Amino acid sequence: MNHVITLVRAGCRVESRGGRFQLLSLRECIVHDVATFPDALWTSLKAQYPRLEIEIVGDRESLSGFHVRMCLSTSHRSRILLTLAVVACLAAVVAHFLM
DSSP: OHHHHHHHHHHTTHHHHOOEEEEEETTEEEEESOSOOOHHHHHHHHHHOTTEEEEEEEOTTSTTSEEEEEEEOOOHHHHHHHHHHHHHHHHHHHHHHHO
């Protein structure tokens, strides 16, 4: 998520125009008080991180009137592979004791 935040800082020019980041977890953050969130930045982020979910939400408490929520979704592929490995190990243990 740190690399995503770095790209957003540069794309939204946070250093000169303002904005702040709220890190909710290792995979989720909220960007407050940025003047704009350019389409080119959105496209670039989605190209580099296809599993990145970007949501722009109206927010009366934000100076800009909105905030941007970004969340990196987890891959279910790794969970499936881990489950298959555990099942294969259990099957090998059962087969060993049955023989």
